[in-house]
Amino acid sequence: MDESRLADSLDEAGLKYLGMVDSTTPLIPPNLAGFANSCPAEGVAGVEYLTSEDPQFLEKANSGWYRLTREGGLFAAGDPEFLLAVNCAEPDEPRVWRWARVSLSDQWDIAGAGAATGILGNGFGHPAFVMLSLDGNAIVRAQQGEKSTEFVLVREPHQVQFFRKLAVQMSRWPDTPEPTRAAIERWLTTTAQ
Template sequence: MDESRLAASLAKAGLKYLGMADSTAPLIPPALAGFANSCPAEGVTDVEYLMSDDPQLLEKANSGWYRLSREGGLFPTGNPEFLLAVNYAEPDEPHVWRWARVSLSDPWDIAGTGAATGILGNGSGHPAFVMLALDGNAIIRAQQGEKSTEFVLVREPHRVRFFRQHGEWMARRPRTGEFDRTAIERWLTATAE
C-alpha cells in the first residue's frame, strides 16, 4: 500500500492520516465490523437513513454522520480521532482490510469529496465505509443502496451476539484469509465474557 497516496486521498476528505493501527490490537477486525449493516435491530443503536434523490443529500449525509459519530461514541468532542477501514493490499492483490488511524480536520466532507476519492465511497454522494472508535466500542457503517444511503451505529459490538456468532463462522470458513482469521480469533478471545 502506498501510504502517501492514502494520506493525500484522506486529506481531500478532511481526514488527517495518523498511521496504521497496531494489527495485533484486539479490535474487531474490519472484515467483521463491515457487517454492521446486517446486524439485527436489537444490536443497532441508531440509524441515519437518507433517500439518494434528496437534493440536500450531501449536507444531510455529512450532518447525519457527524451526529452519529459524536453522540454514538466514534470520537469525543475535542479529539476527533477514530479508525477507518482501508484496503492495505497492493492494487493487483486481493483486499486486506486494516484499520488506519485518522483525525477529523476542518473543513471536512465525508459524503461528497471523501466518497469521491474511492476511500470513503463509490463517488460523490455515495458513501461506503466502516469506522471504529479507538477503544473499539462504536462502529459506524455507511452503505449506499439502490435508492438510499444509510449510516448504521452499533455500540459495544463485543456484546452483540450477531458479531460473535458471525465471527465464529468466519473463523471456521475456509475462504477466510489467515490475516482476518487471526484478527477475528484474537478479538473473540479478548472480548469473551
C-alpha cells in the same frame, strides 16, 4: 500499500492520516465490523437513512453522519480521532482490510469529496465505509443502496451476539485470510465475558 497516497486521499476528505494500527491490536476486524448494516435491530444503536434523490443529500448525509458519530461515541468533541477500514492490498490483488487511525479536521466532507476518493465510498455522493472508535466500542457503517444511503451505529459490538456468532463462522470459512482469522481469534479471546 502506498501510505503517502492514502494520506493524500484522506486529506481530500478532511481527514488527517495518523498511521496504521498494529495488526495484533485486539480490535474487531474490519471485515467483521463491515457487517454492522446486517446487525439485527436489537444490536443497532442508531440509524441515519437518506434517499439519494434528496436535493440536499450531501449536506444531510454529512450532518447525519456527524450527529450519529458524536452521539454514538465514535470520537469525542475535543479529540476527533477514530479508526477507518482501508484496503491495504496492491491493485489487482484481493482486498486486505486494516484499521488506519485518522482525525477529523475543521473542514471535512465525508459524503462528497471523501466518497469521491474511493477511500470513503464509490464516487462523489456515494459514501461506503466502516469506522471504529479508538476503544473499539462504536462501529459506524455507511452503505449505499440503489436509491438510498444508510449510516448504522452499533455500540459495544463485543456484547452483540450477532458479531460473536458471525466471527466464529468467518473463522471457519475457507476463503477467510489467515490474518483475519488471527484477528478474529484475538478479538473473541480478549472480549470474552
